Amino acid sequence: MAVARRPMFGEQQRFMLFLIAPAALLLLLFQVLPIAIGANASFRDWALYNPKKVWVGLAHYEAVITDPAFLEVVLPNTFLFMVISVLGALVVGLGLALLLNRPFRGQKIVQTVLMVPLMVAPVIAAIMMRWMFNDQFGIVNAVLEGLGMEGQPWLVQRWTAFGVILLTDIWLWTPWFTLLLLAGLQSLPREPFEAAEIDGTSTWRVFSHLTLPMLQPVIVVCVVIRAIDAFRTFDIVWTLTGGGPGRSTELFSLYAYVLAFLNLDLGRGSAAAIVGGLIILVVGIVMYRLVDRVTKS
Amino acid sequence: MAMVRQPLLFARVPPVGRRLLFGLALSVICFLFAFPVLWLILTSLRPESGVYYVHRGTDFTLASFAEVLHEERLVQAFVNSALISTLATVFSLLVTVSSGYMLSRFQGPASRTWFGTIYVFRCVPYISWVLPLYFVAQSWGIYDTYIGLLLPHIAVHICFFSWLMKGFFDGIDPSMEHAALIDGCTRWGAFIRVALPSAIPAIAALAVLCWLFTWNEFLFALILTGNKVPMITVVMAQFVTEMGLRWNLMAATAVMALVPAFLLALFGQKYVIRGLRL
Incomplete structure (x- = not known):
């Protein structure tokens, strides 16, 4: 490219601009602009039924960050959800990737079956789980009772409901980890593993001293992408519990949605959305540093 | 040995x-x-x-399927979801392939700034911009219309897909494009006639992913549409509360919503796996 670069300097700039212009324009109109408008609304008295649009300063932010529901339920829920669902899907996904990373008969079929959750809409997954964990007619309780154990009203107790939400999310996202980690495993160099096999190294040591360190960059990238997505989870919680019982399983996205569209307070809802956005931005930047360090070392 | x-x-x-x-x-x-x-x-x-x-x-x-197919609103929701997913896939790819190409082939402040921008916006939770988008859409008169749902669906993929596309193009040797440039090809020609054909497996992978994402998406449809443009995920979620006791109909609807996604994934699987390995 160095050959062509110098005589076409202005032209190159134009070319670059044209390449990103449509994307940049859409980003500007449908993300930057709404965020700016939301930021503006978050400083104003903006009830949906009666938008006075009077400047109220930081009152909404104060209300959000001093709201006990936000501090004691929503934030801990969101981070707990992020950590457990990402770790759970990572562990199961890595296990499956290791299992699939060897030739055996019927591998194609197994791989296809394990990819099934990837195609299922989160809303549908939530509906399925809601039906399976139904306290009266659900198969889970039927099986438990068949085994002589007591059925649980899964979705009307805080921690069992939270557990079902986590299970749904892990089920949904495990294949994603499997797919990417399997691709990572298959791109690892062969020689170290062959050497270990000749030395008679135990399977566990091969895993912990060879596979895991060599796979680390892929794992870190997967975890970062997934963690940022897990923070904004909305659909499965909305469909499974609606944030209930009470508000005990609300996550951050749900909290902002409820404020804006059920309490009809767009101002405070926007403030909550921005607070959450700032939190994840900080988390995202810290994680970006982590990725940078891991991939460079 | x-x-x-x-x-x-x-x-x-x-x-x-x-x-x-x-x-x-x-x-x-x-x-x-x-x-x-x-x-x-x-x-x-x-x-x-x-x-x-x-x-x-x-x-x-099979009675539940027959009953569900008689619900006009549901059939309309299927058509809408298919239409929006297909259009969103076509336009998202048009927009992000070129943006990813730019990120891959050029270094320098412009490229770095654009990369930083898409990374930051990739982190922004959907709710933080879809919530205010609700009144942007209303003031532009595109609330509860096809265009009002389609454009945000294209916008949402820009960050992630540009980033993936950059990765794909990074894996394609640019020397062929250099050769084309020296032979008197324009930059656009080098991009469209030389780089693009070698990126087709990756583009196919993204097309499958994009269609599935849009078909499965819920939050946008919930906030940005009302009665005029029902989308399948929203209609199903409403079902859970309205028809809560009629699980056979619920399940029939969900199964029908799964079929297109399954077929696509089944035929597209090899592209996705090959594409992601690049």
Whole structure:
């Protein structure tokens, strides 16, 4: 490219601009602009039924960050959800990737079956789980009772409901980890593993001293992408519990949605959305540093 | 060499017991993974009277599917979801392939700034911009219209897909494009006629992913549409509360919503796996 670069300097700039212009324009109109408008609304008295649009300063932010529901339920829920669902899907996904990373008969079929959750809409997954964990007619309780154990009203107790939400999310996202980690495993160099096999190294040591360190960059990238997505989870919680019982399983996205569209307070809802956005931005930047360090070392 | 390899190759074939155990473990795992979907399909095939005890009784019927297909709103939702997903896929790819190409082929402040921008906006939770988008859409008069749902759906993919596309183009050697440029090809020609054809597997992978994302998306449709443009995910979520007791209809709808995604994924699987490996 160095050959062509110098005589076409202005032209190159134009070319670059044209390449990103449509994307940049859409980003500007449908993300930057709404965020700016939301930021503006978050400083104003903006009830949906009666938008006075009077400047109220930081009152909404104060209300959000001093709201006990936000501090004691929503934030801990969101981070707990992020950590457990990402770790759970990572562990199961890595296990499956290791299992699939060897030739055996019927591998194609197994791989296809394990990819099934990837195609299922989160809303549908939530509906399925809601039906399976139904306290009266659900198969889970039927099986438990068949085994002589007591059925649980899964979705009307805080921690069992939270557990079902986590299970749904892990089920949904495990294949994603499997797919990417399997691709990572298959791109690892062969020689170290062959050497270990000749030395008679135990399977566990091969895993912990060879596979895991060599796979680390892929794992870190997967975890970062997934963690940022897990923070904004909305659909499965909305469909499974609606944030209930009470508000005990609300996550951050749900909290902002409820404020804006059920309490009809767009101002405070926007403030909550921005607070959450700032939190994840900080988390995202810290994680970006982590990725940078891991991939460079 | 052959002396070392021979016993190794032999050691790779596990004894019968281990093989059986391995097969058993795999079957159990596959069963657990597929179970929720199988259960859903089974529920959808049960008659109204048998739906509460899916595990007992043996009568099966397709009546629930027929009943669901008579719901005009549902059929409309299917058409809408398919339409929006297809259009969003086409336009998202048009926009992000070029943006990813720019990120891959040019270094310098412009490229770095654009990359930083898409990374930051990739982190922004959907709710933080879709919530205020609700009143932007209303003031532009595009609330509850096709265009008002389509454009945000294109916008949402820009960050992630540009980033993936950059990765794909990074894996394609640019020397062919250089050669084309020296031979008097324009930059656009080098991009469209030389780089683009070699990126086709990656583009196919992204097309599959993009269609599935849009078909499965819920939050946008919930906030940005009302009664005029029903989308399948929203209609289903409403069902859970409105028809909460009619699980056979619920399941039939969900199964029908799964079919297009399954077919696409089945045929697209090899592209996705090949594309992601690039």
